[in-house]
Amino acid sequence: MVQHSRALWITEAGRAEILSASCEDLPDHCVVETLFSGISRGTERLVFQGRVPRSEHETMRAPFQEGAFTFPVKYGYSSVGRVMSGAQAGQVVFCLYPHQERFVCPLAAAVPVPHAVPPGRAVLAANMETALNIIWDAGVMPGDRVAVVGTGTVGALTGYLAARMPGTQVCLVDIDPARAGLAESLGCRFALPPHAQETLGGEADVVIHSSATDAGLASALALAGCEAVVVEASWYGTGQTAIGLGGAFHQRRLRLVASQVGRIPANHAARWTYRRRLETALGLLTDPALDALISGESRFEDLPRDYAAILDAPGTLCHRVRYGD
Structure with missing residues (x-):
């Protein structure tokens, strides 16, 4: 049976529209009525502005993306809804699906949301999955001094996970002093860049950079201790960045490591599947303190009007989209 739906499309750079969509209930699939979706500001902003490099058009495709980055494109990867058909009917699930009122996905892609996680908080699952991958790539160990430069949603969640490791000292570093309250609520210290090493108590064993700025990367390199x-x-x-590899970079034998959620790190890949990683990320969302990462909420119907402003606002963390009444 074909059902009617509506979805948010980016029809050209800087323009979003709600367009009609259809979804057909297929074997081994389920129909999901969306309750909430989450806007991931960093990636969605690049997509909205047409800043996805042509060389990465395939590697950066979202699992259920339609269209292409040359526009129009239906993009997003953080939807929470209730299954309306099949054996899972009534189950609240998370799916890496774009912003759409009702959709059909394979049963294997609809991951149950734990009962202890409210559906409105479960929109953080994709960002938590990224944060978990970063922790694996960073190799954070008990007792480490950890600096996280850039406190967007992913940076804040990475700091949150690191702070729960025994004995770690975690400092969130940002140019916005208003982030201090967020850091405290997540169990981390906070510092503006000039005071980060003092606040951390010494050179960092691990530094995580998530600000997507040259200045942030320079601060991250400056905070790293010998062989960190x-x-x-x-x-x-499509942006270019200057990397300061002069000065003490070589003398300190620093390691600069890229982390990207599209791959499971080699030290986990033999045992972990993408499904297991996403299920784990959902299970890490039971703490009410994480609600501080929901920086705003809009109705789905208002997205064409609000989307650009949400993505442009530097204070946006995870912006939640509400469907229905």
Whole structure:
């Protein structure tokens, strides 16, 4: 049976529209009525502005993306809804699906949301999955001094996970002093860049950079102690960045490591599937403190009007989209 739906499409750079869509209930699939979706500001902003490099058009495709980055494109990867058909009917699930009122996905792609996780918080699952991958790439160990430069949603969640490792000292570093309250609510210290090393109590064992700026990367390299690892978790799209590899970079034998959620790190790949990683990320969302990462909410119907402003606002963390009444 074919059902009617509506979805958000980016029809050209800087323009979003709600267009009609259809979804057909197929064997081994389920129909999902969307409750919430989450806007991931960093990646969606690059897509909205047409800043996905042509060389990465295939590698950066979202699992259920339609269209192409040359526009029009239906893009997004954080939807929570209730299954309306089949054996899973009534189950609240998370799916890596774009912003759409009702959709059909394979049963294997509809991951049950744990009962202890409210559906409105479950929109953080994709970002939590990225944060978990960063922790694996960084190799954070008990007792480490960890600096996270850039406190967007992914950076904040990475700091949150690191702070729950025994004995770690975690400092979130940002140019916005208003992020101090967020850091405290997540169990982390906070510092503006000039005061980060003092706040951390010494050179960092691990530095995670997630601000997607040259200045942030320079701060990350400056905070790293001898033979420390600096994890680059930012994605710049078509942008270019200057990397300061002069000065003490070589003398300190620093390691600059890229982290990207599209691959499971080699030290976990033999045992972990993408499904297991996503299920784990959902299970890590039981803490009410994480609600501080929902920086705003819009009705689905208002997205064409609000989408550009949401993506442009520097204070946006995870912006939640509500469907229905």
